[in-house]
Amino acid sequence: ETGVTQSPTHLIKTRGQQVTLRCSSQSGHNTVSWYQQALGQGPQFIFQYYREEENGRGNFPPRFSGLQFPNYSSELNVNALELDDSALYLCASSREVGQSGANVLTFGAGSRLTVL
């Protein structure tokens, strides 16, 4: 059983640029969630994707967007980067809502974004 993999592991961008982060879900999982974890804080829910559609969103502006692909992998896109976007971005996959273990998240190691 493969776990959740994220890429890239680290990246540096400048203000105003755009970034795309990628996530491959664990085998057997078809739901993907993204989280932003600023330094010294707990993860903050950005959004969740299920069946290639957004299925819930946290308190993040529209410049945070995502995609889910037929193989359940996912992308997080952030436009017009701001300094405060510097954080560890975590992806987590889970089973379909209603299935056993649906609320249990399997996390990737994260992508650390630094915005200068």
Next chain:
Amino acid sequence: AQSVTQPDIHITVSEGASLELRCNYSYGATPYLFWYVQSPGQGLQLLLKYFSGDTLVQGIKGFEAEFKRSQSSFNLRKPSVHWSDAAEYFCEVYDSWGKLQFGAGTQVVVTP
């Protein structure tokens, strides 16, 4: 407003001593409760979860947690801490409307 509170930002414990990490939540109904651990540069690893039933749940790495409805708490415990337990610990709450929230985390330092 719904919230998850981990009152202790930082805890220092000696190796071999017991550890208890506090988590309190404010939700209308009993949510699903989780504890995760995060080592430096790593993602979060699930330690244990509570959905229903026995209020004392056992997890991996020798951890356990007790759900107390009257106190809206879900404290994490370990009888004897190992140096490898040094990490950050997060309590997570997931309610029946699908809203998920993490606490701010507790950093655990283990001294020799």
